[in-house]
Amino acid sequence: MKSQSSSDALQADFANAVDRLRIGDRTALDTLHRRLTPGLCRHFQSQLNAAGVAGGIGDGGDLASDLAQRTWEEFWRAVQRGVYDPSRARYSTFLYGIAANIWMRARRDRARGVRMRGAERDAQTQAEVTADLVGGDSMATLAWAEAIERVRAVIEGGASAAFSEEDRATLRAIGEGASERDLAQRMGVSPSTAHDRRTALLDRLRHWLEGRGLQFGENTRAEVGRSGERPSLAPMRKDL
Amino acid sequence: MNDSSHNPRPHDRKADEGSLSQIEELLHHARSASAFEEHLSAPESPRFVRSWVGHAVSPSKIESRGGGARTVGPLRLVLTSTAACAAIGLAGFYFLRGTAINESTGADQETVAAVQETLEMVLGATAEPVEKATTSHGDLVVAIYRGEDSRGDGCGECWCVRRWSPHWGADRNVNELEETELVDDSIVRSCVGDPSRVIVIGLSGPQDALPKTDDQALQLSLCLIGQSPSAATTCVPRGLDYCMAGWSR
Numbered sequence: 001m002k003s004q005s006s007s008d009a010l011q012a013d014f015a016n017a018v019d020r021l022r023i024g025d026r027t028a029l030d031t032l033h034r035r036l037t038p039g040l041c042r043h044f045q046s047q048l049n050a051a052g053v054a055g056g057i058g059d060g061g062d063l064a065s066d067l068a069q070r071t072w073e074e075f076w077r078a079v080q081r082g083v084y085d086p087s088r089a090r091y092s093t094f095l096y097g098i099a100a101n102i103w104m105r106a107r108r109d110r111a112r113g114v115r116m117r118g119a120e121r122d123a124q125t126q127a128e129v130t131a132d133l134v135g136g137d138s139m140a141t142l143a144w145a146e147a148i149e150r151v152r153a154v155i156e157g158g159a160s161a162a163f164s165e166e167d168r169a170t171l172r173a174i175g176e177g178a179s180e181r182d183l184a185q186r187m188g189v190s191p192s193t194a195h196d197r198r199t200a201l202l203d204r205l206r207h208w209l210e211g212r213g214l215q216f217g218e219n220t221r222a223e224v225g226r227s228g229e230r231p232s233l234a235p236m237r238k239d240l
Numbered sequence: 241m242n243d244s245s246h247n248p249r250p251h252d253r254k255a256d257e258g259s260l261s262q263i264e265e266l267l268h269h270a271r272s273a274s275a276f277e278e279h280l281s282a283p284e285s286p287r288f289v290r291s292w293v294g295h296a297v298s299p300s301k302i303e304s305r306g307g308g309a310r311t312v313g314p315l316r317l318v319l320t321s322t323a324a325c326a327a328i329g330l331a332g333f334y335f336l337r338g339t340a341i342n343e344s345t346g347a348d349q350e351t352v353a354a355v356q357e358t359l360e361m362v363l364g365a366t367a368e369p370v371e372k373a374t375t376s377h378g379d380l381v382v383a384i385y386r387g388e389d390s391r392g393d394g395c396g397e398c399w400c401v402r403r404w405s406p407h408w409g410a411d412r413n414v415n416e417l418e419e420t421e422l423v424d425d426s427i428v429r430s431c432v433g434d435p436s437r438v439i440v441i442g443l444s445g446p447q448d449a450l451p452k453t454d455d456q457a458l459q460l461s462l463c464l465i466g467q468s469p470s471a472a473t474t475c476v477p478r479g480l481d482y483c484m485a486g487w488s489r
Contacts, residue, residue, distance in 0.1 A: 010281055038427045039280040045430055096273040151270035175267035202260045216259040
């Protein structure tokens with residue numbers, strides 16, 4: 001697990017860049033952008049590799065770079081509009097939420113047969129992308145990021161005594177895609193018992209999150225958000 | 241597990257399953273967000289640890305050139321090339337052997353430190369621009385990636401090669417790049433899960449002398465990695481400037 005000090009340092013760098021940006025110092029933004037863009041590209045490159053979209057020479061790189069740039073644009077737009085609230089989610093988690101949305105849009109575009117790069121794609125999808133980036137969507141992304149942040153706090157051990165270390169380990173395993181058979185082996189119980197425990201634990205986490213103002217839709221997907229906010233547009237899929 | 245008592249009514253079960261599915265997705269994203277944070281921090285972690293530059297002519301033929309171009313003297317080239325040879329040879333050995341330099345034992349860490357120290361010395365001595373080719377100039381970057389493990393992350397044989405024409409602009413050649421410029425592009429073009437494990441070779445010079453195929457580029461790269469600098473000039477077609485660089489955490 002990533003060390004807390006390293007994470008804190010990253011958040012401090014974000015906060016410093018935002019503070020300096022607010023007083024008109026764009027060099028801070030440029031510096032942070034230059035420093036973090038390779039990491040953002042690596043994130044998207046990993047996604048592309050996992051999705052088998054590596055393509056020919058340069059394809060994956062161009063696309064990863066393009067997606068990273070889009071993520072930055074939306075992130076800074078949200079920050080400048082005052083949408084982002086650091087008390088609800090870490091900068092990095094908010095950026096992750098945006099990156100996940102950007103990735104989903106790219107997947108959606110690809111599924112529609114839109115070319116993933118080049119002028120043709122740009123012309124066809126720019127209006128759609130822009131529409132997605134404005135208005136309440138950033139708020140919805142923030143709500144989603146907040147939910148992720150809460151769950152991160154639980155599984156990283158910084159949130160609540162309501163969850164034991166064993167609970168957290170199980171939740172981490174579930175987040176990593178462990179099957180019930182995997183969980184059964186881990187727990188040393190039968191698969192049916194593992195199923196029951198898994199369900200109970202997820203339900204307990206849901207109640208814990210609901211007790212902190214987060215809501216979950218019953219019949220629709222991806223309705224994670226605070227009361228009064230628009231449902232998140234972020235389709236929370238595991239197959240990103 | 242201290243709570244297994246929740247037992248929803250039948251008509252609530254479907255709704256509960258839906259929301260529990262969302263919780264499961266949130267868990268997945270929480271884990272991904274942690275990994276994402278590590279990705280973000282990674283650029284500070286991989287360090288530019290090795291670079292050497294050269295010009296593919298025989299050392300004995302290197303001499304001062306007119307037009308204000310800076311040159312490398314023969315003795316200096318030989319001395320620095322020898323140091324570079326040791327460092328790059330060792331680095332290349334570890335790279336091709338597949339040993340994670342950053343995950344090594346204490347003894348290996350010492351070796352890496354020694355390599356870095358040598359390279360820093362070499363960098364200071366050799367990172368001088370060499371005169372540009374004057375006709376039909378071209379640039380080419382070849383990157384050799386090695387996957388973290390046998391899965392290879394899209395790299396069928398655990399390692400793979402990328403080749404591209406860079407856009408360094410302003411008629412610069414490979415020996416005029418900033419410190420990490422050569423390897424920056426390699427991050428986004430990676431064909432493996434951990435692009436920090438890469439050796440990048442940049443080439444500048446007459447278009448006709450640049451490798452035309454992936455195989456030619458690979459052969460040249462492997463030759464460069466495995467040879468001493470003096471022998472390396474035999475790997476590179478005459479007239480090409482070259483630079484080898486890499487990341488390591």
